[in-house]
Amino acid sequence: MDVTQAVRTLAEVLPAHEAPSAATPFGRAARDFLYGEVWSRPGLSRRDRRWVTLTCVAAADSPQPIEDHVHAALASGDIGLEAMLEFVLHFAVYCGWPKASHVEGAIARQWDRIHRERGEQTTAWPQLGNDALRPAAWDGTARTRRGGVHRLNLTPAPPMNSPYQHAGILNFVFGHVWQRPGLNRRERRIITVASVALDDSPVLLQTHVRAALHSGDLGKEEMDEIVLQFAAYYGFAKGEALADAVETAWASKAELTEPTH
Amino acid sequence: MDVTQAVRTLAEVLPAHEAPSAATPFGRAARDFLYGEVWSRPGLSRRDRRWVTLTCVAAADSPQPIEDHVHAALASGDIGLEAMLEFVLHFAVYCGWPKASHVEGAIARQWDRIHRERGEQTTAWPQLGNDALRPAAWDGTARTRRGGVHRLNLTPAPPMNSPYQHAGILNFVFGHVWQRPGLNRRERRIITVASVALDDSPVLLQTHVRAALHSGDLGKEEMDEIVLQFAAYYGFAKGEALADAVETAWASKAELTEPTH
Amino acid sequence: MDVTQAVRTLAEVLPAHEAPSAATPFGRAARDFLYGEVWSRPGLSRRDRRWVTLTCVAAADSPQPIEDHVHAALASGDIGLEAMLEFVLHFAVYCGWPKASHVEGAIARQWDRIHRERGEQTTAWPQLGNDALRPAAWDGTARTRRGGVHRLNLTPAPPMNSPYQHAGILNFVFGHVWQRPGLNRRERRIITVASVALDDSPVLLQTHVRAALHSGDLGKEEMDEIVLQFAAYYGFAKGEALADAVETAWASKAELTEPTH
Numbered sequence: 001m002d003v004t005q006a007v008r009t010l011a012e013v014l015p016a017h018e019a020p021s022a023a024t025p026f027g028r029a030a031r032d033f034l035y036g037e038v039w040s041r042p043g044l045s046r047r048d049r050r051w052v053t054l055t056c057v058a059a060a061d062s063p064q065p066i067e068d069h070v071h072a073a074l075a076s077g078d079i080g081l082e083a084m085l086e087f088v089l090h091f092a093v094y095c096g097w098p099k100a101s102h103v104e105g106a107i108a109r110q111w112d113r114i115h116r117e118r119g120e121q122t123t124a125w126p127q128l129g130n131d132a133l134r135p136a137a138w139d140g141t142a143r144t145r146r147g148g149v150h151r152l153n154l155t156p157a158p159p160m161n162s163p164y165q166h167a168g169i170l171n172f173v174f175g176h177v178w179q180r181p182g183l184n185r186r187e188r189r190i191i192t193v194a195s196v197a198l199d200d201s202p203v204l205l206q207t208h209v210r211a212a213l214h215s216g217d218l219g220k221e222e223m224d225e226i227v228l229q230f231a232a233y234y235g236f237a238k239g240e241a242l243a244d245a246v247e248t249a250w251a252s253k254a255e256l257t258e259p260t261h
Numbered sequence: 262m263d264v265t266q267a268v269r270t271l272a273e274v275l276p277a278h279e280a281p282s283a284a285t286p287f288g289r290a291a292r293d294f295l296y297g298e299v300w301s302r303p304g305l306s307r308r309d310r311r312w313v314t315l316t317c318v319a320a321a322d323s324p325q326p327i328e329d330h331v332h333a334a335l336a337s338g339d340i341g342l343e344a345m346l347e348f349v350l351h352f353a354v355y356c357g358w359p360k361a362s363h364v365e366g367a368i369a370r371q372w373d374r375i376h377r378e379r380g381e382q383t384t385a386w387p388q389l390g391n392d393a394l395r396p397a398a399w400d401g402t403a404r405t406r407r408g409g410v411h412r413l414n415l416t417p418a419p420p421m422n423s424p425y426q427h428a429g430i431l432n433f434v435f436g437h438v439w440q441r442p443g444l445n446r447r448e449r450r451i452i453t454v455a456s457v458a459l460d461d462s463p464v465l466l467q468t469h470v471r472a473a474l475h476s477g478d479l480g481k482e483e484m485d486e487i488v489l490q491f492a493a494y495y496g497f498a499k500g501e502a503l504a505d506a507v508e509t510a511w512a513s514k515a516e517l518t519e520p521t522h
Numbered sequence: 523m524d525v526t527q528a529v530r531t532l533a534e535v536l537p538a539h540e541a542p543s544a545a546t547p548f549g550r551a552a553r554d555f556l557y558g559e560v561w562s563r564p565g566l567s568r569r570d571r572r573w574v575t576l577t578c579v580a581a582a583d584s585p586q587p588i589e590d591h592v593h594a595a596l597a598s599g600d601i602g603l604e605a606m607l608e609f610v611l612h613f614a615v616y617c618g619w620p621k622a623s624h625v626e627g628a629i630a631r632q633w634d635r636i637h638r639e640r641g642e643q644t645t646a647w648p649q650l651g652n653d654a655l656r657p658a659a660w661d662g663t664a665r666t667r668r669g670g671v672h673r674l675n676l677t678p679a680p681p682m683n684s685p686y687q688h689a690g691i692l693n694f695v696f697g698h699v700w701q702r703p704g705l706n707r708r709e710r711r712i713i714t715v716a717s718v719a720l721d722d723s724p725v726l727l728q729t730h731v732r733a734a735l736h737s738g739d740l741g742k743e744e745m746d747e748i749v750l751q752f753a754a755y756y757g758f759a760k761g762e763a764l765a766d767a768v769e770t771a772w773a774s775k776a777e778l779t780e781p782t783h
Binding site: 024025026027029030033034037038041043056057060061062063064065202224225227228231232233234235236237238239240241242243244 | 546547548549551552555556559560563565578579582584585586587724746747749750753754755756757758759760761762763764765766768
């Protein structure tokens with residue numbers, strides 16, 4: 001482990017953050033493991049590592065890391081405002097509205113801060129017109145979208161016999177959110193994998209990890225990097241469950257043929 | 262503490278559950294505190310205590326308590342299938358889709374089990390027609406619904422400048438979910454208060470507790486019972502944050518006049 | 523980093539666990555960071571590291587790590603059955619009943635497994651007599667116990683104006699649980715600090731970290747080790763919030779005189 005490398009990576013990941021004190025075991029591990037090892041690795045872009053990290057810090061509710069990582073992602077230019085706001089909606093779906101509301105507040109605060117730091121006026125967020133909504137998404141033709149879930153998740157289409165499945169999954173989540181512009185499908189998969197890993201719903205964890213790998217949207221080496229990044233930010237306990245899901249899904253890839261439903 | 266009362270309450274709350282072993286500190290406290298004290302209290306109906314409890318066990322991901330409480334709620338008749346399925350959608354909004362997916366699976370399993378226990382054929386869940394969707398909910402007139410959020414939460418209408426606010430909060434959460442039949446507003450408030458308390462997003466916690474108390478949908482004594490029920494099922498750490506939010510909101514009630522936005 | 527040391531430590535921490543594959547970034551980090559660095563450190567006993575770890579894996583709900591760590595703690599003799607069962611009750615208080623119920627199930631399964639592995643009959647868990655309950659704890663004299671909360675937390679006594687405070691905090695949590703034998707106060711503090719850190723209720727996090735340090739039950743160096751152990755198992759996001767709380771509490775220690783309430 002190269003301390004210089006660790007400090008340089010930290011300066012890239014969290015430019016406004018003072019280096020963690022190496023006076024405590026935690027501070028030293030943050031420097032040497034988190035920045036010196038995890039963030040310094042090849043195999044996943046810094047933007048992609050930010051998606052995993054933003055998902056984790058937004059779910060963890062720890063106030064300061066949320067502000068720090070939102071600031072860094074925007075100030076570095078790694079993530080633009082539009083994609084960041086799109087992230088909030090996707091995250092709301094998988095981790096719930098309250099945490100999403102908090103992270104959107106953090107984005108507003110950090111957007112202001114970045115402009116102040118640059119001596120600029122804060123530009124208002126773009127006001128969304130009605131055309132920002134896909135009108136087709138809520139027109140009651142949920143049945144026709146069942147195939148979309150099927151194709152996205154490479155699973156049989158869900159039944160349509162509960163409010164959760166019908167109004168929720170079919171009309172809103174797959175009928176609307178996953179189809180929005182602003183984030184591509186690969187990035188939505190990264191955010192989703194991190195979300196289901198921290199929620200540890202066993203079936204969805206398996207479903208989304210498998211779909212991400214089997215679709216080819218994420219390669220095995222990329223997924224392995226996601227696992228480590230996730231474990232660093234959400235702990236090795238949940239990290240192990242994600243690692244297991246990845247190995248299981250990868251082992252089954254050879255057996256996969258075309259879905260038959 | 263009356264052990265007989267505790268055991269009787271347990272038999273009402275979880276009829277199919279064997280009494281917790283009094284051989285362990287946890288088992289004894291479950292009997293004496295959880296059933297003997299918390300569930301035995303007046304001030305909140307058993308159905309309402311179930312909403313708090315279902316929210317907590319569904320969020321906590323511990324497999325067996327989810328199955329037990331879903332079974333008990335349905336088998337006792339305290340909660341019907343339609344309301345239970347409606348709960349899943351509301352819960353998905355506040356605690357995320359993955360956990361909701363898991364609890365919907367538990368409902369399917371327990372619905373089958375109840376019919377088997379009664380020697381009956383499992384009845385299929387009702388297939389939802391398109392008319393189960395409120396067509397007005399996604400028609401692009403989100404702007405006109407801003408007042409609805411305002412009235413429900415007794416707060417200024419949110420801005421409409423992000424996907425989260427526009428497609429999420431306005432069109433889906435308040436434009437659709439909160440307006441669905443199947444659960445009344447008071448019950449949605451109970452589920453929401455428990456959800457934001459476990460998510461511990463500080464702003465939404467304050468917003469929803471205040472709205473529930475200030476609207477009169479929940480009285481102070483009912484809310485106090487919700488706090489205790491919640492603390493038992495999600496722990497006293499988050500319980501205390503909820504208790505503080507309730508006291509703050511209650512203290513501000515006198516100061517509340519009409520919202521001016 | 524010494525791979526031999528990492529593998530040896532892993533064998534001590536999780537004797538029945540196969541070494542994580544070094545073929546993935548996660549597996550390599552588990553070996554080199556988690557076992558090679560964190561668990562290998564001096565400054566905190568392995569039993570104490572187990573309390574932090576058990577709290578984290580029990581809260582994280584990832585099924586396999588719970589089973590593995592419960593097995594290892596019992597099989598190694600680091601933690602006896604009685605203390606382990608006492609842990610479940612304390613954990614239930616801070617992280618809620620459902621997760622505690624799950625971990626108690628894991629203890630039963632692993633207790634059986636350990637006896638099978640040794641070719642022994644599983645011994646029944648000891649039956650608790652009524653004297654295992656402090657009779658004084660539940661007699662309604664909560665008012666007299668308010669001073670106990672005060673002294674334990676070095677804070678003003680809480681009000682007694684809600685079911686949460688009265689039946690919950692005063693009668694049950696401080697009037698009973700914290701006073702039970704089976705775990706000493708220092709160990710209860712370790713479990714509590716990890717619990718409030720993962721629950722991230724900001725007020726309780728500050729209260730319990732401060733009380734643990736100011737009482738002298740935990741030294742600063744021990745607490746620093748707890749922070750690292752916690753960050754490894756529950757992630758650096760929450761780890762940072764705990765680290766900040768520790769520094770704040772430690773900085774205020776010099777200013778502390780006798781509590782005046």
